[in-house]
C-alpha cells in the first residue's frame with residue numbers, strides 16, 4: 001500500500017511545478033475562451049505597466065464579450081481602455097476606431113464633461129498621429145469654440161474650468177500638429193468634396209490663428225495656415241478674397257519667425273491678386289503695400305520701402321483727393337449707427353449688421369484669433385466709399401494707437417461683434433453667474449461696440465489707457481456706453497469702463513458738448529432733438545437736457561404702454577427705422 005508521500009524537497013518542488021503548469025494551462029485556456037478572464041488579464045497587464053501586451057488580451061476580451069452577447073454600450077468603457085493600449089502600440093487607427101465607438105455609445109454621451117473632454121482629446125490626438133489632419137482639426141475646432149476667452153487670453157482667471165480645460169488641451173496638441181504639418185511643402189488636404197476641403201481649410205486657419213498668437217508655437221501655426229492657404233488657392237483660386245485674407249494671418253507669422261523671404265513672396269502674391277480683382281489704382285492695395293514695405297524695412301531695403309510708401313500715398317490721394325470727413329446725418333441714420341441699445345431699447349433677434357469686417361485688417365490689435373466673428377466690427381464708413389481711414393475700425397485703430405503711445409499700456413480689442421445667437425449661448429452658459437448680458441440687450445449685436453483689453457484683461461477705470469480713452473475717444477467717434485450708475489443692462493452693476501461704442505464723430509462730439517452727462521442711451525434715443533437744437537446753434541444747457549430727454553421718454557412710454565418692451569417688438573421696430 002504505497003501511499004504517495006512527499007518524501008523529499010525534490011518531490012515537493014515537482015508537485016508544485018506540476019500544479020503551476022496545470023494552473024497556467026487552465027488559465028491560458030480561460031483567457032482564450034472566457035471573456036471575464038480575458039478582461040481580468042487585460043487589466044492586470046495594464047496595472048503592471050505592460051500596455052502593449054495588454055492590448056492583445058483587451059481585443060480578445062472585446063471579441064469574446066461580443067460573442068457572449070454584450071452590447072456596445074456595455075463594452076464602451078473597455079473599448080476606451082483598450083484604445084489606450086493600442087495607442088501605446090502606435091496602432092492609432094485602431095485606437096481612434098475604439099474611442100469613436102466608445103464615445104458615440106450611450107456611455108460616452110453621458111460621461112461627466114471633464115472626462116468627456118479627456119476622451120475627445122485622445123480621439124483627436126489618435127486621428128492626428130494617424131495623419132488624419134481633417135478629423136483631428138474638426139474636433140479641436142470645437143475645443144476652440146468652447147474655450148472662448150480661455151483660448152484667447154491665457155492669463156485670464158475669469159473663465160470657467162471647462163473652457164480652461166479645452167484651452168489646455170489645444171495647447172497640448174500643438175506638438176502633435178507640428179509633427180503632421182512640419183514639412184517643407186504644406187500638407188495637401190484631401191476632403192471628400194471641394195466643399196469639405198474648404199471647410200477643413202477654414203478650421204485649420206482658425207487653429208493656426210490660435211497657435212499663431214502663442215509664443216513658441218509659431219511653427220505649428222505657420223504649417224496649419226500654409227496648408228489652409230494652399231487648399232483655398234487650389235480650390236478658390238489665388239485671387240479669391242478668402243485666399244487673400246489668409247495672407248494677412250500667415251504673412252505676419254513668417255515675418256515674426258524671420259522667414260522674410262516667404263513673407264515677401266506671400267504679400268506679393270496677395271498684392272497682385274488684389275491688383276487683378278480691384279484694379280491697379282484701388283486704395284485697397286495700400287494694405288498689402290504697407291505690409292510689403294514693412295518686410296523691406298526689416299530686410300534693410302529702405303529705398304524700396306520708401307518707394308512703396310510713396311506709391312501708397314499716391315493711391316490715397318488719387319482716390320480721395322483732399323476731401324476730409326464731412327458730416328452727413330442722413331447716412332448716419334440710414335446705417336443706424338446711432339441706435340440706442342439697452343434693456344429699454346432691445347434689438348430684434350433678426351437684427352444683424354451687413355457691413356462687418358475683420359478689425360485686424362484695419363490694424364486694430366486683436367486679443368483673439370483675428371478671423372472669428374468676435375473680432376469683427378461694422379465698417380460703418382462715413383459714406384459710400386472704401387476710404388480706408390474713414391470708418392469705425394480704422395478710427396478704433398487710431399484711438400488705440402494714440403492711447404498706446406500715451407499710456408504704454410498694451411491695448412487690444414477683446415470683443416466686437418456678437419450675434420443674437422452667440423449672446424444667447426453665452427448668457428445661457430453664464431446665466432448663474434449673471435455676468436453676461438441677455439441677447440437683444442447687448443450693443444455687441446450691432447457690431448458697433450468694442451470691449452477693450454489692457455494687458456490681457458478688461459480695461460479698468462484706474463488704467464492710464466482709460467484716462468486717455470475718456471479724454472480722446474469722442475474725437476474718433478466713440479463714447480462710453482455703460483457709465484457708472486446706469487440701468488441699461490439687467491443686473492445690479494452695469495458700469496463697464498471697457499465697453500466703448502461707435503456713434504460717429506459728429507454724434508460723439510455732440511454728446512460731449514451738449515449731451516446729458518452719463519446718460520448716453522437716452523441721449524441717443526433723443527438724438528434728433530439734440531441735433532436740431534445744436535443746428536440752431538443753441539446747445540441745450542444742463543437744465544434744458546430735459547426737454548429732449550422728456551420727449552424721448554414720452555415716445556418710449558407710448559410704445560411701451562401698448563406693447564410690453566419685453567416682447568422686443570414695439571420699441572425695437574420704431575428704433576430700427578432710425
Ligand SMILES: [Zn+2]
Nearest residue numbers: 449450451499
Ligand atoms: Zn461690451
